[in-house]
Amino acid sequence: MKNITDKFSRTYLPAKALLLYQQQGSDEFYIESYDIGKSGTPINAHPLSVRESQSLADVLNTSEENRQGFLQPNGLLREEVIYINSQRNGFVIWYTPVKKRHLIFKSGLTIPDGMASMPPLLWKATASSLEIWALKESKRPEMSTNLYYAPFFNIYTDGRVCMGNVDIDIDTDCDLETFISTWENYFFGSAFSHLLTEISPVKVNIVPLWQKLISSGEDFPKNILKKHPKTIKDLLS
Template identity: 40%
Template sequence: MEDITNSFGTYFYPSSALVFYQSNGGLNDTYVEHFDMDSDGAPVNPHPLTIGEAKRLATALKIDEDSLNQLKSNGILPNNLLSFDAKSATIIWYSKAQKRELLFSEGLGIKSGTAQTSSLVWMADRELLHVYALTINRKPTANTALHYAPFFNVYESGEVCMGTVDIKATETGSIKELMTLWENYFFNSYFSHMMADHNPVDGNCVLLWESLIGTDTMFPTDRLIKSNQKLKDILR
């Protein structure tokens, strides 16, 4: 008869074993003994675990924590995704001009409601969000100029101040899920103030949003202010 065992796949055989001994005294000491295995799989040659053997064990058990935190596509990548770095969990995407629900704090004197917003470019990792505006309503190219996002709570650099919002993006592994999460965080938090006296639009930002809330008027892209960056400057 022919032995076809190897045809079923890789065969793993025992090569060594570790036995941990622990004292029941007050010091609670631990001792590790290493066994080799003979051809029959029986433990032989018992001896204290050597430094070399301990290093090989540590290498075998080492887990790359960075790889565990990497983003995954979780299916087909979204059409509006522009760039991503799985290791740093940084993603860049855009959203077209659309009607959004906007929340304003009482101090601004703007009634919360729906309004048309411009097309936006988003850059985020698991801790920080940056938002920029576009004057076009299509997928940008590397040379497309970025404009200041026409919202309160956004620094001149594009970084968003999330205030007291509890960000729970550290365990998010899906690119699409992280994109959705950040957009929801941004538009479900209250816009409250300008950052470091940065006025993101040409004219009065309060009056602009007061005129747009509750209407179907398209966002006036001529009120956007061009920044000193193009899309290629933030691509990873």
Template identity: 30%
Template sequence: MQVHVSIGENHRFELREALLVYRDNQGSFITRHDVTARKDAPPTLGPAQPLTVAFIESLMRSLSGSVQAEVLPANILAKADRMVVWWTPAKRRQMFYENSEGRAAALNGRIFPQPPLVWKVSNGELIIRAITENKRPDCSTRLAVAPFWNLSDDGHVCTGTMRRPDSASVAAIPAWERGFYESAFTHANVGRLTRHEGGFDGLWSGLAGKRSRFPLETLIVLPQTLAQFVRGERG
């Protein structure tokens, strides 16, 4: 029996190798087998062979396709095929609020000083943390809660109707930032977002329209470091 897969008119794939996955309650392992096609009979598997790094790298290249190299600007902190991490220094941005209870309605459309931020896009999700110094963080820099509505306690952005790119490329970074700030901040997902004595409302009400810097001392510092953030660890 001949075993093959045809895709369109230009590609013809034949069964040459097979991977078998063995599992139990403790974990799993994988073996690789050569496949021998037989005429008028099912194909047979050869003896189990250990996986090699070269085979895995070859498989990953064939699955992901050709990834174009990118020149990384200075704001990039980490980059992988489906992940990019970058930082933005303190700046002023317009913010939009839309809340059914009318909270923060007076802040809608105003321009506010922003803290320096660390952004991460991974598998289509946006995660944001703040930092307490207006300089490029290193792997040991401790991060802080980004004091915004629409964020969960681990920094994930509730994107809702936010317009977001499909890519984690360097070129898509401006679109991710624009999508975040142009969407409406609608609700608080966690209890405490700031150390400001007036809470969230007092913080942003006091900053509306101001040209002063964001009060970094009001940020809630976390045990999580930048290295842990990149790896997806809570800290």
């Protein structure tokens, strides 16, 4: 995980303030620039100079350049990717087929850590949040594909994952492949601790289910999944 200590040790102080005037009934504007004094108050009001305008443009261009790589693939788009929204508050929807993953559990659950078979999963993630559901078929889902509750602890009934004290650090220029792998590592790299509701997300007792899957190595029994009211179409907004 990235060391971001330096981001907290930097000090940013106000340097400029801009006041935008618009002529009534017109599209003409006038920008007044203020320096910020030692006490933090605006001083030295003056029309925005050409030099200041160029400096502001450079800052804005740099901010935009830092986002140009956000959620962009490094090559051909992966088969698992269902949908990409790369806007400022964008998100990605992808699925993972049947595979085995290493799971970590809090000791109070009496479930040993270990490898276990997963059902196909559908993921939706922004730069700061994650939602997850289960699928019954290990193939690329369509708009009409049924969603099922993800058979894990630490997940709300609407699919949102409680990440607890996980330190989420997604760069604004993060490429698509890194974005997906980072979220999957966050999810499976944190310990499952408890159900967030009194209702099990599967048709059986979830504790013995994972105890058996880890000890036996058997495939995940998809018949015990519970259907979720959401559809993929609901996830696109």
